[in-house]
Amino acid sequence: MKYALEIERLCKDYGSFRLEDVSFAVPGGTIMGLIGENGAGKSTTIKCILNLIRRDGGSIRVLGMDNREDERAVKEQVGVVLDESTFHDTLKAPEVGKILRRLYRSWDGVVFERYLDKFELPRKKTVKEFSKGMKTKLSIAAALSARPRLLILDEATSGLDPVVRDEILDEFLAFIQDEDHAILISSHITSDLEKAADYVTYLHKGRVAVQGAKDELLETHGRLVCGRADLERVDPALLVGRRVGQFGCEALVKDRRAFAQLYPELTVDPASLEDIMVFTVKGDAQ
Amino acid sequence: MTGLIYKDIVVLKKQLGYYMIFLVFYAAMAVMGMGAGIFGAMISLVGLVLPMSSIAYDEQARWDKFAVSTPAGRAGVVGAKYLFTLAVVGGMTAVVVALMGALRLAGLLKESVAELALTALACAGAVLFMNSFTLPLLLKYGAEKSRSISMGLFVIIFGGAFLGGMVLKSWGSLPAPPIWLLRALPGLLVLLVAGAFGASYCIARGIYEKKEL
Numbered sequence: 001m002k003y004a005l006e007i008e009r010l011c012k013d014y015g016s017f018r019l020e021d022v023s024f025a026v027p028g029g030t031i032m033g034l035i036g037e038n039g040a041g042k043s044t045t046i047k048c049i050l051n052l053i054r055r056d057g058g059s060i061r062v063l064g065m066d067n068r069e070d071e072r073a074v075k076e077q078v079g080v081v082l083d084e085s086t087f088h089d090t091l092k093a094p095e096v097g098k099i100l101r102r103l104y105r106s107w108d109g110v111v112f113e114r115y116l117d118k119f120e121l122p123r124k125k126t127v128k129e130f131s132k133g134m135k136t137k138l139s140i141a142a143a144l145s146a147r148p149r150l151l152i153l154d155e156a157t158s159g160l161d162p163v164v165r166d167e168i169l170d171e172f173l174a175f176i177q178d179e180d181h182a183i184l185i186s187s188h189i190t191s192d193l194e195k196a197a198d199y200v201t202y203l204h205k206g207r208v209a210v211q212g213a214k215d216e217l218l219e220t221h222g223r224l225v226c227g228r229a230d231l232e233r234v235d236p237a238l239l240v241g242r243r244v245g246q247f248g249c250e251a252l253v254k255d256r257r258a259f260a261q262l263y264p265e266l267t268v269d270p271a272s273l274e275d276i277m278v279f280t281v282k283g284d285a286q
Numbered sequence: 287m288t289g290l291i292y293k294d295i296v297v298l299k300k301q302l303g304y305y306m307i308f309l310v311f312y313a314a315m316a317v318m319g320m321g322a323g324i325f326g327a328m329i330s331l332v333g334l335v336l337p338m339s340s341i342a343y344d345e346q347a348r349w350d351k352f353a354v355s356t357p358a359g360r361a362g363v364v365g366a367k368y369l370f371t372l373a374v375v376g377g378m379t380a381v382v383v384a385l386m387g388a389l390r391l392a393g394l395l396k397e398s399v400a401e402l403a404l405t406a407l408a409c410a411g412a413v414l415f416m417n418s419f420t421l422p423l424l425l426k427y428g429a430e431k432s433r434s435i436s437m438g439l440f441v442i443i444f445g446g447a448f449l450g451g452m453v454l455k456s457w458g459s460l461p462a463p464p465i466w467l468l469r470a471l472p473g474l475l476v477l478l479v480a481g482a483f484g485a486s487y488c489i490a491r492g493i494y495e496k497k498e499l
Contacts, residue, residue: 052355072359084348086347087349087352088343091297099290103357
């Protein structure tokens with residue numbers, strides 16, 4: 001399998017926060033969702049990939065190249081959308097195109113114009129006059145027009161309305177139709193990733209907490225809703241985290257099939273990525 | 287890297303336009319008897335303020351993170367700032383020399399064209415020398431923090447020069463410098479400015495390589 005991105009034992013120490021032994025790989029033709037609560041290490045990981053910060057350990061290979069030794073070649077093939085608009089307020093969309101065509105060898109002005117039309121971005125308005133959604137669309141149009149093989153997005157969809165988010169996710173799905181393309185997208189909006197991601201890496205307190213193919217994760221994990229007495233007789237080793245309320249209890253089951261065999265009388269519902277995230281944090285707190 | 291310089295020009299074009307209006311105003315003042323020296327002040331002002339503004343605007347837009355993520359990388363960001371500074375100082379000097387020359391040919395200025403050009407070039411050299419100190423500071427600490435450091439630096443440089451002049455004056459007349467030194471002085475000053483600017487670029491590259499964005 002060809003990997004667009006391979007991260008092995010990535011470490012970064014800030015003193016108060018440590019990114020520790022983060023490893024994952026993004027195969028070509030897929031979308032990897034990087035999820036986790038605020039401050040879990042998603043942006044730190046992306047910054048290490050883009051060389052915005054220096055890693056303390058581990059290795060990062062982008063499209064088979066080392067991200068530091070072959071930095072220029074790597075960045076020619078990576079499209080980037082950061083969490084906030086990075087274009088100056090006084091710029092207009094066509095000016096952004098004129099700047100970026102001088103930065104990327106593979107810049108495609110026709111594609112950029114097409115995206116401006118598709119996203120209905122006005123050419124005469126400045127970035128300052130754009131809504132948050134329009135700014136994100138401009139960043140995505142710019143990233144895709146550089147004809148990248150790997151698209152890296154840091155919280156690009158947060159703060160956008162569901163319609164715009166859906167429109168953008170469709171673009172991502174179209175992008176990865178080419179097996180040579182891949183996307184790494186960090187987000188704490190797990191519903192977006194449930195819709196689009198093929199693989200998920202969940203970072204928690206700077207470490208990989210859960211990782212795997214999204215469908216497999218959703219298939220194996222389950223949400224147990226039961227009474228307090230039922231919960232007390234369940235082997236805690238089978239559960240990730242639990243929530244005990246006045247009227248009932250909830251818990252995340254690690255292996256739905258094994259659990260059903262052991263406790264056939266208890267009902268386990270399918271879990272969402274959000275359940276996996278929330279219960280992992282709860283389990284950690286217990 | 288050309289994209290980054292082009293970006294600075296596009297972002298600062300409005301400000302550049304304002305300076306052109308200033309220049310017309312200064313020209314009127316020079317013609318009215320304030321002398322051509324006022325043009326030198328214009329080169330210094332623009333040459334110092336525009337690079338500082340470009341870094342401040344980049345910070346405001348969080349452009350620096352994006353720029354480093356492009357193929358230009360860290361080296362491109364630093365190189366573009368130095369080339370932009372050279373372009374601004376060079377361009378402004380050319381405009382000022384052309385304007386002073388036109389005013390001289392029209393008989394509105396008393397100084398000779400050579401004298402006027404020398405004034406402009408001396409100011410361009412001085413502002414490049416000052417940028418050699420401010421640019422690494424701007425790239426390390428950002429526009430906000432380095433503004434106060436730069437101010438302190440100017441007070442030390444100009445205050446030191448002023449005090450030095452006062453001290454020399456109090457000593458009475460000094461012996462004239464040897465002729466060879468006077469002849470070599472322009473070349474030495476050019477070398478000093480070029481050396482300082484080059485060294486500054488190397489220092490800035492080192493600083494920016496280590497900067498966490």
